[in-house]
Amino acid sequence: MTPRIRGETVNLSTSDAIPRPEDASREETPRTVVPSPMVIALSRRFRRHRPPSAPARVGLPVPYSSAGVLTVVPPGGDAFPSILGGLVLLALIVSLAGWLWTRLRRRRPGPSEPRPHDRTLYERLPAPLLLVDAARRIFDANPEAARQFGLTRDALRGRPLDDVLQGIDLASLLSESDPEGAAFEARMQVDPGTPRHVAGRVRRLDPPGEAAWVIVLHDITRHQREKEELVAAREEARRRYRLTSDMLANLSHEVRTPLSGMQGVIGLLETTALTPEQREYVHTLRHSGDALLHVLDSILDYSKLEAGQITLEERPFSVRTCLEETLDLLAARAADKGLRLAYLLPPETPDTVLGDATRLRQILLNLLANAVKFTEAGEVAVYVHVAETRADGWRLRFTVRDTGIGMTPEQLERLFEPFTQASLSTTRKYGGTGLGLAISRRLCGLMDGTMHVESRVGIGTTFTFTVRFGRPPVVPPPPVVPALEGRPVLLVSPSATFRESLTYQLVALGVHVDTVPTPRAPLPGTAYDVVLVDIPSAACLDPLLKPLHAAFPSVPLLPLYPLGPAASPGDGQPFLFKPIKLHRLRDALLSLLHAEGRASHLPALTATPPPSDAPPALRILVAEDNPVNQRIALRMLEKLGYRADLAENGQEALKALERQPYDVVFLDVQMPAMDGLEVARRVRASRGEKAPYLIALTAHALEEQRRECLAAGMHHYLAKPLRMDVLRDLLADRIPRVDP
Numbered sequence: 085m086t087p088r089i090r091g092e093t094v095n096l097s098t099s100d101a102i103p104r105p106e107d108a109s110r111e112e113t114p115r116t117v118v119p120s121p122m123v124i125a126l127s128r129r130f131r132r133h134r135p136p137s138a139p140a141r142v143g144l145p146v147p148y149s150s151a152g153v154l155t156v157v158p159p160g161g162d163a164f165p166s167i168l169g170g171l172v173l174l175a176l177i178v179s180l181a182g183w184l185w186t187r188l189r190r191r192r193p194g195p196s197e198p199r200p201h202d203r204t205l206y207e208r209l210p211a212p213l214l215l216v217d218a219a220r221r222i223f224d225a226n227p228e229a230a231r232q233f234g235l236t237r238d239a240l241r242g243r244p245l246d247d248v249l250q251g252i253d254l255a256s257l258l259s260e261s262d263p264e265g266a267a268f269e270a271r272m273q274v275d276p277g278t279p280r281h282v283a284g285r286v287r288r289l290d291p292p293g294e295a296a297w298v299i300v301l302h303d304i305t306r307h308q309r310e311k312e313e314l315v316a317a318r319e320e321a322r323r324r325y326r327l328t329s330d331m332l333a334n335l336s337h338e339v340r341t342p343l344s345g346m347q348g349v350i351g352l353l354e355t356t357a358l359t360p361e362q363r364e365y366v367h368t369l370r371h372s373g374d375a376l377l378h379v380l381d382s383i384l385d386y387s388k389l390e391a392g393q394i395t396l397e398e399r400p401f402s403v404r405t406c407l408e409e410t411l412d413l414l415a416a417r418a419a420d421k422g423l424r425l426a427y428l429l430p431p432e433t434p435d436t437v438l439g440d441a442t443r444l445r446q447i448l449l450n451l452l453a454n455a456v457k458f459t460e461a462g463e464v465a466v467y468v469h470v471a472e473t474r475a476d477g478w479r480l481r482f483t484v485r486d487t488g489i490g491m492t493p494e495q496l497e498r499l500f501e502p503f504t505q506a507s508l509s510t511t512r513k514y515g516g517t518g519l520g521l522a523i524s525r526r527l528c529g530l531m532d533g534t535m536h537v538e539s540r541v542g543i544g545t546t547f548t549f550t551v552r553f554g555r556p557p558v559v560p561p562p563p564v565v566p567a568l569e570g571r572p573v574l575l576v577s578p579s580a581t582f583r584e585s586l587t588y589q590l591v592a593l594g595v596h597v598d599t600v601p602t603p604r605a606p607l608p609g610t611a612y613d614v615v616l617v618d619i620p621s622a623a624c625l626d627p628l629l630k631p632l633h634a635a636f637p638s639v640p641l642l643p644l645y646p647l648g649p650a651a652s653p654g655d656g657q658p659f660l661f662k663p664i665k666l667h668r669l670r671d672a673l674l675s676l677l678h679a680e681g682r683a684s685h686l687p688a689l690t691a692t693p694p695p696s697d698a699p700p701a702l703r704i705l706v707a708e709d710n711p712v713n714q715r716i717a718l719r720m721l722e723k724l725g726y727r728a729d730l731a732e733n734g735q736e737a738l739k740a741l742e743r744q745p746y747d748v749v750f751l752d753v754q755m756p757a758m759d760g761l762e763v764a765r766r767v768r769a770s771r772g773e774k775a776p777y778l779i780a781l782t783a784h785a786l787e788e789q790r791r792e793c794l795a796a797g798m799h800h801y802l803a804k805p806l807r808m809d810v811l812r813d814l815l816a817d818r819i820p821r822v823d824p
Contacts, residue, residue: 207226212226212300222243222244233272267285282304285299348806354370389523403434403444426464426585433468437556438477446527456486459488459544464486465486480553481549485546486545490540535550564593571614572596574598575597577601586664607635612639615642617642621646642658647661704726704750705731705737706721706750707730707760716806720808734762734763746776747776749778751779751780754782760798761792761796780793780800
């Protein structure tokens with residue numbers, strides 16, 4: 085059955101050249117104009133390429149109309165995209181031309197002879213038409229072809245086709261048997277002038293007794309020029325991005341190298357005996373250096389977002405670990421201001437997801453750092469909930485809430501603009517580049533999420549963002565410890581947020597927990613195994629612990645302190661620093677209950693770092709070429725109770741590894757003779773899984789650098805400047821790997 089296709093608009097340069105038959109119907113079959121296979125092919129092509137808003141029934145032009153230029157218009161009235169319209173136009177004209185030529189060649193005298201306007205239609209077609217014989221010579225051309233080639237029709241007749249069309253394989257084109265014909269692009273040689281680019285379609289004719297082809301052409305010189313300009317512009321943009329990226333990477337390295345030395349010395353100075361005035365100066369130096377590093381990192385990230393060069397990872401990671409690591413970075417700053425930090429991860433929220441942990445951590449750090457910066461009293465908390473559950477993953481909703489200064493509606497309007505802060509007074513008082521929120525919102529968009537903010541002056545601010553994560557192929561078992569399951573624990577804290585946060589963690593371990601706001605509140609009549617006590621400061625220790633000792637004389641108490649040396653007790657009593665980490669909480673409970681079940685890869689509960697005269701538990705090698713960074717790394721390790729050997733370049737590091745085994749190797753990425761990446765590749769190639777734990781040290785802060793280090797075989801990545809707390813936690817987690 086021939087499809088019926090509605091004829092909408094056609095004009096082949098004059099309306100009177102193609103008289104419309106009086107009996108022609110507005111809705112008619114194109115069988116008399118376009119062969120049925122062609123109609124079917126065009127219909128299928130429309131179904132593949134039509135815009136989503138276009139109707140399923142598509143109108144094709146037929147040569148009976150006087151309504152303007154030749155277009156392709158669906159019944160709804162909206163024109164199709166020009167590239168699709170041009171495609172159909174070429175296909176239609178080549179079929180129409182072939183039909184006309186066949187009719188003209190088959191013409192016989194008599195009453196059934198075709199109408200005189202057949203020849204007129206061929207002559208008036210608005211596209212260049214070439215008729216080619218079996219010898220690949222042009223034996224006829226319409227006037228439009230002669231005009232565009234700049235030749236007479238007689239001059240075109242008899243010319244080899246490859247004289248006028250270049251850059252195509254004529255043999256394969258002319259052997260095409262598809263009824264729709266074959267499409268091609270070529271250079272059209274114009275006399276006189278320069279070649280023009282054309283798109284064309286060739287179709288075999290079937291006149292009696294001979295082989296012939298019809299070729300219809302469409303000038304795409306402008307389109308080709310724009311395409312070439314676009315390609316050139318894209319290559320130039322890539323070249324400039326590479327130059328900018330290299331420049332920023334070098335800038336980061338050159339700034340971070342001396343800054344790393346300065347920050348490292350400050351970190352060591354903080355561990356010495358200082359007067360209160362000296363400690364205040366050191367504290368100011370530390371925060372000034374951190375602020376400079378943050379500005380540098382923000383500029384690097386924003387430049388990459390502007391260039392569209394941010395790529396996302398798809399790896400399994402723990403949402404809980406990401407939250408805990410982010411809060412760790414802000415714990416000291418929050419403790420200085422007397423703020424509580426907490427995260428709330430309900431049991432129904434998935435912990436292990438598939439996505440980019442680094443970018444999630446970056447968003448959280450930007451929002452939480454701002455919350456701590458603009459909050460003088462109270463608390464900062466982050467909540468995580470499931471916004472949507474899908475077969476392939478989840479959409480998680482993160483809410484960062486503070487009790488800070490808040491913002492006005494006018495300030496909220498420009499909050500996410502780059503290099504913009506809420507007000508000039510905010511910039512003067514709190515500093516910052518105004519890039520963090522702009523970066524965070526863009527990262528949310530890249531992760532198929534959104535971000536919005538609500539705020540009230542004097543009450544606080546709440547940022548909410550969503551991120552889509554995939555479902556990992558393997559999900560670790562829940563952290564429930566059999567030795568803790570069902571054990572009764574009492575939690576005492578004046579903060580409802582902190583009580584809820586710690587309750588979620590205890591429930592995740594399988595513990596039964598009751599909570600009260602103060603020690604003097606009515607206590608549940610339960611025999612508890614452990615009592616957890618939230619201690620705001622060392623001055624509050626006795627007022628909080630004495631009534632609890634009286635109420636539970638034989639029950640161990642576990643104080644929870646804000647981070648800072650002034651808060652910790654000096655009597656050797658076990659305690660935990662806030663914000664609370666799940667594995668530290670688990671180990672503390674197991675230790676107090678003398679129960680078995682502590683995970684082998686977690687360190688035992690300790691109140692303070694190992695003393696400097698403790699026997700070395702790890703065999704450590706440091707490969708670093710910068711003398712200042714050498715001294716800082718070795719001294720930090722010594723302060724933490726470890727002894728380390730030194731190699732000044734990659735070759736020395738390989739020789740040291742051949743002489744004796746090491747448990748941990750710090751490798752500077754940029755060293756003379758052989759860099760750390762090459763050392764990592766060789767060590768992993770020769771030792772595989774038996775290789776020591778390789779830690780990259782680099783002054784680069786770019787994400788690509790981290791991925792390059794991991795791809796080379798590094799186990800971990802540290803951006804300079806080094807921090808003693810980060811080193812302590814990292815090395816403590818390696819201790820159980822050492823054979824006794």
